[in-house]
Amino acid sequence: MKKNILLLAAWFMACLTVSAQKSFVGYAIGFYNQENLFDTCHDEGKNDYEYLPAKGWNGLKYSNKLKNMAQVLSEMGTDVIPVGCAAIGLAEVENDNVLKDLVAQPALAKRGFNFVHIEGPDRRGIDCALLYNPQLFQVRNVKLVPYVQELKKDSAFYTRGFLTVSGTLANEHVTIIVCHLPSRFSASFYRESGARQIKVVKDSLLREDPTCKVIVMGDMNDDPEDASMYKELAAKENINKVKADEMFNPWYNVHQSGTGTLSYQGAWNLFDQIILSPTLINQNGSKDYSTLKYWKNQIFRRDYMFQPEGKYKGSPKRTTAGGVWLNGYSDHLPTVVYLLKEKK
Numbered sequence: 001m002k003k004n005i006l007l008l009a010a011w012f013m014a015c016l017t018v019s020a021q022k023s024f025v026g027y028a029i030g031f032y033n034q035e036n037l038f039d040t041c042h043d044e045g046k047n048d049y050e051y052l053p054a055k056g057w058n059g060l061k062y063s064n065k066l067k068n069m070a071q072v073l074s075e076m077g078t079d080v081i082p083v084g085c086a087a088i089g090l091a092e093v094e095n096d097n098v099l100k101d102l103v104a105q106p107a108l109a110k111r112g113f114n115f116v117h118i119e120g121p122d123r124r125g126i127d128c129a130l131l132y133n134p135q136l137f138q139v140r141n142v143k144l145v146p147y148v149q150e151l152k153k154d155s156a157f158y159t160r161g162f163l164t165v166s167g168t169l170a171n172e173h174v175t176i177i178v179c180h181l182p183s184r185f186s187a188s189f190y191r192e193s194g195a196r197q198i199k200v201v202k203d204s205l206l207r208e209d210p211t212c213k214v215i216v217m218g219d220m221n222d223d224p225e226d227a228s229m230y231k232e233l234a235a236k237e238n239i240n241k242v243k244a245d246e247m248f249n250p251w252y253n254v255h256q257s258g259t260g261t262l263s264y265q266g267a268w269n270l271f272d273q274i275i276l277s278p279t280l281i282n283q284n285g286s287k288d289y290s291t292l293k294y295w296k297n298q299i300f301r302r303d304y305m306f307q308p309e310g311k312y313k314g315s316p317k318r319t320t321a322g323g324v325w326l327n328g329y330s331d332h333l334p335t336v337v338y339l340l341k342e343k344k
Helices: 002-013 059-075 096-103 188-208 227-232 252-256
Strands: 023-037 085-093 114-117 127-132 137-145 162-169 172-180 213-219 262-264 267-269 272-276 293-299 335-342
Touching: 023 059, 023 172, 023 213, 023 272, 059 096, 085 096, 085 162, 085 172, 085 213, 096 114, 096 127, 114 137, 114 162, 127 162, 127 172, 162 188, 172 188, 188 213, 188 227, 272 335
Parallel strands: 023 085, 172 213
Antiparallel strands: 023 335, 085 127, 114 127, 137 162, 162 172, 213 272, 262 267, 293 335
């Protein structure tokens, strides 16, 4: 508790002072694909056999994986906000057990993180989840909106739903939708379908409460300029041209500059996106932070998260590659957005 108080004190001391009259409090919101965070036990009905002792996944590897992921998660956002992230969306977590083990890691336990998770229908057993610091983000309501097949012939296809968590951040209504859209092994149609469904969820939230701050995040398995994001979700790159029924995607121009969150055949993709409703943005040069608003974004990097040598030098250091255990982190890099609110 004493450590938590000290961290929060440091956070308040880090409030951004813009002028003699105004100061602002910052909040960090992140997303990080955990790349197969599985325990060593079989879950009935799930195809998790690759991550069992019979296949070489053992207690030592699992405990190292937990420690490594906790290190990154605990450091996310601290470049700007000493207390770290208020909430972090996760993809590719197996179950409640791994999340309990994750938040019990010393690096996260000292921050007092809790988690939200609902078991989903994915055949391989990977779900989305949300970590949150209850001192900053208070959870009100949680539901898992299912991914619905638009093609009858694919009625037996099960994939991740949309974890929708409503809560209070900075005394405001904020809802976070954590997603993991179908992989690139599936046609673009399936990700476009998912994006259409996310938009329906987002629109319904804003109809219910037009002041709600909606954050859509996840491993989209598409880049910001792809049809799922740009057309179906209507996540646009120009903050000044975002319409009421659209969203702002701060990662579009980041990817256009040639960087990203995962590397494939020497090129960077940016699948790990955090996208914001119009209620979270200032337009046309406005600097109105009387309510919570977007400030800036960041692909979170540390040297230890990258391959230092060899064929994949400079790529994210994975847990396993080519059947070889690397004791790494994830094939994805985390992303963070920073929000500001005027301090009264």
